[in-house]
Amino acid sequence: MQERNPEFDSLVPGLPFSRRSFVGASLAAAFALAVQPAIGQGVVQTPADGLVVGDISVRGADGAVVPAYHARPAGAGPFATVLVVSEIFGVHEYIRDVCRRLARAGYLAIAPDLFRRQGDPTKIASVAEILNTVISKVPDAQVMGDLDACAAWAAANGGDAARLAITGFCWGGRITWLYAAHNPKLKAGVAWYGRLAGTASALTPSHPLDLVDKISAPVLGLYGAQDQGIPVSDVEDMRADLAKAGKKAEFVIYPEAGHAFHADYRPSYRAAEAADGWAKLLAWLERWAVGNGEWGMGSR
Structure with a gap:
């Protein structure tokens, strides 16, 4: 039986998006082709x-060039x-905006294109094709090495190596747990x-529940x-x-929220839960001596 994939479950099935129904041509073009926002979506x-x-561009652990987007406050x-x-959709406008939100809260945020060796999911219109031709071929070890390389880049370009954190969405949420163990x-x-x-597979040998003893952060x-893809029992x-x-x-388990409730460009978005989760993210970073004390600058 094929495993359910939360990235796919949270999409509206059977209804192809029309480019004329997007929030605007210039904005829509900045989002991944498979998940373009529609009119009235309220994109942040x-x-x-x-x-x-x-x-x-960051040099990965294997020597490959890894594209990335970064945002930080002005200043030294x-x-x-x-x-x-x-998520599986790569570094498109939603992820770039998350970086800017973090920068407005006083952080240097960096989002690497962790799929580039295998393909560019932002240019693929089918979620199934993204999963089969790109995501299924990405090794966890490669991802860990690329994140290490991005942390090193940040430390050499205005970041504080002693205050390093990570956050991730959907596919990236799993990676967040893995990196905390790495x-x-x-x-x-x-x-x-x-x-x-x-x-478990050769490329994904362990999952968060397998790595509890190794999680240090x-x-x-x-x-x-x-x-529909992550049962509460797993949580x-x-x-x-x-x-x-x-x-x-x-x-935090939000009773009425489904998957991807923070994704403001998708039908799964829930504004109240997204705002509450973002406030809790900022508080969590501040609590564990990562924060810059710049309260009120980040949004949702």
Whole structure:
């Protein structure tokens, strides 16, 4: 039986989007082709005024060039660093906006294109094709190495190496947990509806529930009780296992939210839960000595 995939479950099935129904041609073009926002979606747009933003290239652990987007406040820093890990749709406008939101809260945020060696999901119109031709071929080890390389880049470009955090959405939520088990220098993580269990394979040998003993950083998990791909029982198992292992972690399960409730460009978006989760993210980073004390600058 094929495993359910939360990224796919949260999309509206059977209704191809028309480019004429998008919020606007210029804005729509900045989003992944498979998940374009529609009129009235209420996409959050964070301006870059007063920020340093742009595309960069980072040399991965294997020597490959990894494209990335970064945003930080203007000024010399050093700024606490937040690695931002995308959904399966790659570093499109939603993820770039998340980086700008973090920059407005005082952070240096960097979102690497972790799929580039395997393909560019932003240019693929079919979710199934993204999963089969790109995501299924991405090794966890490659991802961990690329995130390490981005942390090193940040430390050399205005970031504070002693204040490193990570946050990720959907596919990136799972990676957040894995990175908390991979990098002992990580100070905090916030996982948005990241999968906790799954079938082991050569490219994905372990899942978060397998790595509880290795998780070294405090992690906040934000989940929806109505998520059709991540059962609440998995979340409760992770909570119990982390507590038993003496790990620092907290979970919030929003009763009425499903998967991808923070994704303001998708039908799954829930504004109240997204805003509450974002406030909890900022508080979590501040709590674990990652924050810059710039309250009120980030939005949703």
